[in-house]
Amino acid sequence: MQDHHVNVGILGLGTVGTGVARILLTQQDLLRTRSALTFTLHTIVELNWDKERDLDLSGVECITDAQKMLENPEIDIIVETIGGYEPAFTFIATALRNRKHVVTANKALIATRGRELFQIAKENGVDLLFEASVGGGIPIIKGLREGLVANQIERVYGILNGTSNYILTRMHQEELEFGQALAEAQAKGFAEADPTLDVSGGDAAHKLTILASIAASGFVNYQDLYIEGIQNITKLDINFAKSFGYTIKLLAVMRRMENGLDLRVHPTLVPNNHLLAAVNNELNAVFVKGDFVGNTMFYGPGAGERPTASSIVSDIVDLSRDLLLKEGEQFSCRTLNPEQGIPVVPVEQIRNRFYLRFFTLDAPGILSKISGVLAQNGISISSMVQLETHGKDNYVPIVLLTHEASEQAMKQALDAIGKFDFIQENYLRIRLF
Amino acid sequence: MQDHHVNVGILGLGTVGTGVARILLTQQDLLRTRSALTFTLHTIVELNWDKERDLDLSGVECITDAQKMLENPEIDIIVETIGGYEPAFTFIATALRNRKHVVTANKALIATRGRELFQIAKENGVDLLFEASVGGGIPIIKGLREGLVANQIERVYGILNGTSNYILTRMHQEELEFGQALAEAQAKGFAEADPTLDVSGGDAAHKLTILASIAASGFVNYQDLYIEGIQNITKLDINFAKSFGYTIKLLAVMRRMENGLDLRVHPTLVPNNHLLAAVNNELNAVFVKGDFVGNTMFYGPGAGERPTASSIVSDIVDLSRDLLLKEGEQFSCRTLNPEQGIPVVPVEQIRNRFYLRFFTLDAPGILSKISGVLAQNGISISSMVQLETHGKDNYVPIVLLTHEASEQAMKQALDAIGKFDFIQENYLRIRLF
Ligand SMILES: NC(=O)c1ccc[n+]([C@@H]2O[C@H](COP(=O)([O-])OP(=O)(O)OC[C@H]3O[C@@H](n4cnc5c(N)ncnc54)[C@H](OP(=O)(O)O)[C@@H]3O)[C@@H](O)[C@H]2O)c1
Ligand SMILES: NC(=O)c1ccc[n+]([C@@H]2O[C@H](COP(=O)([O-])OP(=O)(O)OC[C@H]3O[C@@H](n4cnc5c(N)ncnc54)[C@H](OP(=O)(O)O)[C@@H]3O)[C@@H](O)[C@H]2O)c1
Numbered sequence: 001m002q003d004h005h006v007n008v009g010i011l012g013l014g015t016v017g018t019g020v021a022r023i024l025l026t027q028q029d030l031l032r033t034r035s036a037l038t039f040t041l042h043t044i045v046e047l048n049w050d051k052e053r054d055l056d057l058s059g060v061e062c063i064t065d066a067q068k069m070l071e072n073p074e075i076d077i078i079v080e081t082i083g084g085y086e087p088a089f090t091f092i093a094t095a096l097r098n099r100k101h102v103v104t105a106n107k108a109l110i111a112t113r114g115r116e117l118f119q120i121a122k123e124n125g126v127d128l129l130f131e132a133s134v135g136g137g138i139p140i141i142k143g144l145r146e147g148l149v150a151n152q153i154e155r156v157y158g159i160l161n162g163t164s165n166y167i168l169t170r171m172h173q174e175e176l177e178f179g180q181a182l183a184e185a186q187a188k189g190f191a192e193a194d195p196t197l198d199v200s201g202g203d204a205a206h207k208l209t210i211l212a213s214i215a216a217s218g219f220v221n222y223q224d225l226y227i228e229g230i231q232n233i234t235k236l237d238i239n240f241a242k243s244f245g246y247t248i249k250l251l252a253v254m255r256r257m258e259n260g261l262d263l264r265v266h267p268t269l270v271p272n273n274h275l276l277a278a279v280n281n282e283l284n285a286v287f288v289k290g291d292f293v294g295n296t297m298f299y300g301p302g303a304g305e306r307p308t309a310s311s312i313v314s315d316i317v318d319l320s321r322d323l324l325l326k327e328g329e330q331f332s333c334r335t336l337n338p339e340q341g342i343p344v345v346p347v348e349q350i351r352n353r354f355y356l357r358f359f360t361l362d363a364p365g366i367l368s369k370i371s372g373v374l375a376q377n378g379i380s381i382s383s384m385v386q387l388e389t390h391g392k393d394n395y396v397p398i399v400l401l402t403h404e405a406s407e408q409a410m411k412q413a414l415d416a417i418g419k420f421d422f423i424q425e426n427y428l429r430i431r432l433f
Numbered sequence: 434m435q436d437h438h439v440n441v442g443i444l445g446l447g448t449v450g451t452g453v454a455r456i457l458l459t460q461q462d463l464l465r466t467r468s469a470l471t472f473t474l475h476t477i478v479e480l481n482w483d484k485e486r487d488l489d490l491s492g493v494e495c496i497t498d499a500q501k502m503l504e505n506p507e508i509d510i511i512v513e514t515i516g517g518y519e520p521a522f523t524f525i526a527t528a529l530r531n532r533k534h535v536v537t538a539n540k541a542l543i544a545t546r547g548r549e550l551f552q553i554a555k556e557n558g559v560d561l562l563f564e565a566s567v568g569g570g571i572p573i574i575k576g577l578r579e580g581l582v583a584n585q586i587e588r589v590y591g592i593l594n595g596t597s598n599y600i601l602t603r604m605h606q607e608e609l610e611f612g613q614a615l616a617e618a619q620a621k622g623f624a625e626a627d628p629t630l631d632v633s634g635g636d637a638a639h640k641l642t643i644l645a646s647i648a649a650s651g652f653v654n655y656q657d658l659y660i661e662g663i664q665n666i667t668k669l670d671i672n673f674a675k676s677f678g679y680t681i682k683l684l685a686v687m688r689r690m691e692n693g694l695d696l697r698v699h700p701t702l703v704p705n706n707h708l709l710a711a712v713n714n715e716l717n718a719v720f721v722k723g724d725f726v727g728n729t730m731f732y733g734p735g736a737g738e739r740p741t742a743s744s745i746v747s748d749i750v751d752l753s754r755d756l757l758l759k760e761g762e763q764f765s766c767r768t769l770n771p772e773q774g775i776p777v778v779p780v781e782q783i784r785n786r787f788y789l790r791f792f793t794l795d796a797p798g799i800l801s802k803i804s805g806v807l808a809q810n811g812i813s814i815s816s817m818v819q820l821e822t823h824g825k826d827n828y829v830p831i832v833l834l835t836h837e838a839s840e841q842a843m844k845q846a847l848d849a850i851g852k853f854d855f856i857q858e859n860y861l862r863i864r865l866f
Contacts, residue, residue, distance in 0.1 A: 023583045023725060033650050033770070034582055131580070137726035139580025146579075147564070147572025149467050150456050150746035217466050275711055275732070285730075292456060293570035293733065293743040297718075299708070300729030310725040313583035321754065329757040337466070 005038050006320045009075040011066060011091055012082035013046040016105050016132070018053055019309025020079055025055065031313070037320050043069045070094045077319050079312055080104040089113055096120045096128065101322060103315040105132035105308055108197075111206035115219045119338040127322055129315035134160065134207040135284050137307025138300040139314065144288055145214045151290025153215035156254040158286035159279050160207040160265075162302040163198035164230050164250040166190045168238075168267075169280045172247060177235050190282050200229035201250060201265040208252035211286070212261055215254060218340030220263065226347040228266035232428055237357055240385065240399045241269050241430075244355075247277040248430065260343035262350050269355050269432045276433075348408040353382075353432035356402065358417070359395035359424040366422055367398065377413040379405040395424055401432070439472050439753045442508045444499060444524055445515035446479040449538050449565070451486055452742025453512055458488065464746070470753050476502045503527045510752055512745055513537040522546055529553045529561065534755060536748040538565035538741055541630075544639035548652045552771040560755055562748035567593065567640040568717050570740025571733040572747065577721055578647045584723025586648035589687040591719035592712050593640040593698075595735040596631035597663050597683040599623045601671075601700075602713045605680060610668050623715050633662035634683060634698040641685035644719070645694055648687060651773030653696065659780040661699035665861055670790055673818065673832045674702050674863075677788075680710040681863065693776035695783050702788050702865045709866075781841040786815075786865035789835065791850070792828035792857040799855055800831065810846040812838040828857055834865070 008024060010017050024041040031039050043061040045068075061069075069075060070091065078095040080102060082088045088109055095102050097120060104110065110117070110130050121128040131141045144153070159165050163185060170181040182199065185191035197203045205227045212220045230250050241248050246269035255262040270277045275297060279285040284302030289295050301307040360366050371381060383401045402410075410429065417423060441457060443450050457474040464472050476494040478501075494502075502508060503524065511528040513535060515521045521542055528535050530553060537543065543550070543563050554561045564574045577586070592598050596618060603614040615632065618624035630636045642655045663683050674681050679702035688695040703710045708730060712718040717735030722728050734740040793799050804814060816834045835843075843862065850856060 019725070027583055027585070027725075030585060030650075031583065034578070137723075138729055139576045142580050143572045143576060143731075145467070146751065147575050147747050148743065149750050150460055150464065150743045152460070152463060217463075273711075275708065278706075278708055278711060290570075290743065292452070292460075292739040294737075294740055296571055296731070296733030298576075298729070298731060301727050304727075306725040307727055310581065310583045310723065314580050317582050318579065324758050324762040325754075326757060326759050 004320070004323060005040060006077060006316070006323065007040050007042040007075045008077050008079060008316060009043040009045070009069045009072070010041070010079045010081060011045050011069070012080065013044050013053065014081060014083070015305045016308045016312065017044070017046070017079070017081035018055060019305035020081065020312050021055055021057070023309050023313045031317065035317050035320065037317070039316065042075055043072065045069050066091055070098055070100070075100060076323065077101045077103065077316055079316070080106060081312070085109060085113070089117070092117055092128070093120050096124050096126055099124050099126050101126050101319040102128045103312050103319065104128070104130050105312060106130070107133035107203070107206040107210060111209040111222045114210070114213070115338050118336050122338060125328070127319055129319055130210070131315045132308045132311035134210050135286060135298065135300065136162070136302040136304060137310045138284060138286070138298050138302070139311065140211070140286050140298045141214065142314070143296070143298055144211060148288060148290045148293055148296070151292045152256070153288060153290055154256050155289040156208070156211050156215055156286060157251055159249055159276060159284050160252045160286065160302065161198050161204040161250060162282035162284055163191045163195060164204070165279065165284070166282045167199065168230060168233070168248055168250065171233070171235060171238050172242070175235055175238070178231060178233060199231055201227040204250060204252045205265045208254060208263060208265055212254045212263055213342065214336070216256075216261060216342045218337060218342040220261065220342045220344060224263065224344035226264040226266070230267050232426070233267055233430070236397060237428060237430065240357065241355070243385070244269070244383065244401065245272050246270060246432070247272055249276060251276070251433070257345050260345045262345050264347060264350070267430050269430055271433060274433065348406070348411070350407050351404050352407060353404050354402045354410055355430040355432060356400045356427070358398045358427045360398055361394060361422040362396045363422060369420060370398070370417055373413050373416045374402065377405070377409040379403070379409055379413055437470050437753070437756060439470055439510060439749070439756065440475040440508045441472055441510045441512060441749060442476040442478070442502045442505070443474070443512045443514060444478050444502070445513065446477050446486065447514060447516070448738045449741045449745065450477070450479070450512070450514035451488060452738035453514065453745050454488055454490070456742050456746045464750065468750050468753065470750070472749065472753075475508055476505065478502050499524055503531055503533070508533060509756060510534045510536065510749055512749070513539060514745070518542060518546070522550070525550055525561070526553050529557050529559055532557050532559050534559050534752040535561045536745050536752065537561070537563050538745060540566035540636070540639040540643060544642040544655045547643070547646070548771050551769050555771060558761070560752055562752055563643070564748045565741045565744035567643050568719060568731065568733065569595070569735040569737060570743045571717060571719070571731050571735070572744065573644070573719050573731045574647060575747070576729070576731055577644060581721060581723045581726055581729070584725045585689070586721060586723055587689050588722040589641070589644050589648055589719060590684055592682055592709060592717050593685045593719065593735065594631050594637040594683060595715035595717055596624045596628060597637070598712070598717070599715045600632065601663060601666070601681055601683065604666070604668060604671050605675070608668055608671070611664060611666060632664055634660040637683060637685045638698045641687060641696060641698055645687045645696055646775065647769070649689075649694060649775040651770060651775040653694065653775045653777060657696065657777035659697040659699070663700050665859070666700055666863070669830060670861060670863065673790065674788070676818070677702070677816065677834065678705050679703060679865070680705055682709060684709070684866070690778050693778045695778050697780065697783070700863050702863055704866060707866065781839070781844070783840050784837050785840060786837050787835045787843055788863040788865060789833045789860070791831045791860045793831055794827060794855040795829045796855060802853060803831070803850055806846050806849045807835065810838070810842040812836070812842055812846055
């Protein structure tokens with residue numbers, strides 16, 4: 001057992017890159033104790049060196065030319081923390097072709113172009129790891145692909161986006177409207193200036209694509225996912241959910257079915273006695289159900305400089321084992337096969353229970369018309385609430401919970417109900433857990 | 434990247450061994466897809482081949498002579514699922530000396546003699562893995578030592594014994610006394626015929642010893658832990674805890690302090706809004722706090738044939754990477770150093786909040802005497818309940834919650850209070866979270 005040196009280069013010294021640099025600079029002894037390897041932060045590529053970063057970078061090569069680092073034969077592992085599609089994709093591909101191992105936190109890139117990148121990694125006998133791309137500091141990818149390697153994965157479901165969970169938590173706790181909670185999240189740094197990707201479900205869907213690909217040992221097409229965000233949820237819906245004993249969460253769900261994966265991201269009514277209902281603020285949590293292990297859950301901070309960097313460095317240490325392998329061997333990449341596509345079951349074929357909320361004119365016979373359309377589509381109602389007050393502009397809210405019904409039937413029913421002139425356009429359908 | 438064959442041998446075909454055999458026999462394709470390795474169940478050593486096991490063992494060498502398997506050069510990895518100290522220790526040591534990698538679920542052995550075994554593994558250039566020894570199917574050891582490798586571990590705390598958690602859950606939900614809940618747990622197979630190790634806290638302490646050793650990158654002495662079981666908790670205490678907004682759980686706790694680790698296993702009042710209060714029945718959950726990641730939590734089934742086997746097979750797959758290493762290299766063992774002892778802070782130096790329950794005669798002046806002794810020892814009371822009824826044999830319960838105080842001061846106070854003749858002997862002290 002020899003002592004090895006591992007030279008690391010970082011692309012992009014923003015939030016996450018700074019965290020990685022901080023760990024490599026301050027935890028070197030700890031890492032050496034735990035791995036018998038010495039990790040050196042060799043080079044950082046960053047365009048803007050004027051920002052204040054509270055890091056002592058003496059001894060580190062600080063440059064702006066990515067190509068120089070990507071071609072440096074002294075560097076073993078490249079960390080990509082620029083984000084976005086380009087130049088991140090080209091930089092990662094170049095690094096892999098130069099036979100450097102790569103670590104990235106870039107969920108958007110892995111979810112949409114991961115397949116190409118893993119193909120390049122495979123061809124060049126190097127590895128590409130991405131623990132930080134899902135669940136920030138939670139070692140969920142490692143748990144899923146190594147810890148539960150012996151299991152057929154039946155289900156993966158959970159809260160994968162901290163921003164939208166923070167917003168929903170504040171809506172629940174402080175009775176805020178979506179817009180107010182979003183503004184608060186932005187003020188506190190839990191939401192970006194442009195929060196679209198977070199609140200629309202897109203970010204959670206990127207992460208679900210990655211988890212599902214690992215679970216199914218292949219690649220899922222991001223475009224095949226059904227995605228709905230939290231933008232249309234109102235204070236009123238939160239209160240109705242509460243009165244039924246539920247908490248509204250943005251859930252990402254994977255279920256293994258006979259003809260493929262059921263893959264969805266949407267707001268969901270979670271029963272209050274489920275652990276996910278108690279996962280609050282910016283925290284993330286993922287349940288994984290395997291055929292041998294049963295239900296497991298992983299919980300923790302889904303973002304932030306320090307947690308995300310914790311995951312990246314865990315990948316760096318893992319990759320360093322590749323340096324101890326016999327010539328021609330690879331370990332990590334064995335577990336992802338770029339040749340294997342995974343079919344997704346169209347959402348219309350899925351069955352769910354639903355929460356429906358309409359604003360209707362306060363006139364007789366309306367409820368029977370709505371329930372008539374539902375009945376025609378084979379959908380039966382399990383509870384109903386019609387409030388006398390609470391209305392705006394003469395409209396009153398009606399809320400229904402249904403028994404299980406197909407998404408297809410629900411879509412048809414809503415199309416028909418939406419055409420009634422006594423119904424406002426802004427009706428809402430939320431799935432039940 | 435070549436295709437490799439890995440031959441596995443199992444020692445002891447009991448509950449867990451049967452699960453391991455089942456996975457190796459039924460999930461071979463899945464494991465090959467995910468690891469590019471072919472795992473073969475080569476040999477099983479078991480004394481009693483008459484038991485009905487619902488396994489098709491054709492093609493597997495089924496023998497009673499352990500020595501024969503331990504010396505067979507064809508076998509790469511040995512799984513020890515006999516349990517207990519001997520012959521398990523000798524078998525594992527022999528396997529390691531014969532340069533076979535070993536996987537075990539034997540927490541009692543790893544906690545008390547792990548240091549010797551890791552020394553032998555190191556000397557012989559092989560690895561010893563033990564994921565299943567803590568948290569059954571939960572990949573907590575992997576999460577802690579690989580996933581959080583970049584963190585100084587500040588705290589580890591959680592529910593590590595399924596049997597006692599099941600008993601406490603039933604006491605909470607059904608208002609049972611300890612004895613009734615234990616009998617039910619035994620009837621349902623959640624408790625052994627001899628439940629001592631589980632309800633006394635010993636099993637949780639074995640597991641905490643293992644987690645703390647990993648967290649501190651050295652070896653903790655099992656004898657140094659402070660351990661208290663759940664045997665003295667009554668229905669009355671559960672109800673008092675409830676009335677204060679707490680749930681009683683058997684917690685295992687590690688805290689990093691300046692002069693060593695604070696390591697304890699004891700019943701604890703957990704606030705109802707903490708996630709651990711919602712971990713019920715036989716389930717386990719562990720929080721890990723690292724200096725970079727913050728708080729993470731791992732949750733799942735802490736025992737059982739299938740979850741435990743899931744963890745063992747994950748270790749088998751991990752060990753197989755050692756077969757791809759260059760001559761003289763080792764990976765897993767790098768992370769545990771048998772030469773490094775870890776000091777434990779004596780419990781007397783720890784500060785806690787306490788729940789105290791006494792049965793006293795119903796006479797005037799008693800409360801002032803008790804609170805007087807507490808005050809003399811610098812312990813101040815935060816709440817107090819004295820019930821008029823509820824007494825047996827003329828004794829009435831008095832319950833106090835204290836502010837933080839040293840364990841030393843509390844011990845002195847209880848010694849003095851215990852000598853009052855108006856106090857029954859069976860008083861109880863429980864720590865607050
Ligand atoms: N933030 C989190 O909590 C978190 C959590 C999980 C995953 N992630 C992922 O981590 C990645 C990075 O996120 P972040 O929050 O750290 O972003 P960030 O703060 O915007 O950092 C990106 C950094 O890259 C620099 N950069 C841009 N183009 C570059 C180029 N061509 N060459 C070198 N440097 C360049 C930027 O410099 P300028 O200042 O000049 O633009 C900036 O410093 C993203 O993929 C994100 O999805 C983030
Ligand atoms: N059960 C769980 O859920 C669980 C969870 C985590 C960890 N563990 C750990 O896993 C280990 C095994 O537990 P278990 O529940 O599977 O125990 P078990 O059901 O009692 O199985 C032990 C098996 O080993 C056999 N055996 C005893 N001595 C032997 C010898 N000299 N050579 C070969 N076979 C021998 C026994 O055979 P006989 O029938 O002849 O006695 C029995 O079949 C223990 O260390 C335990 O702490 C168990």
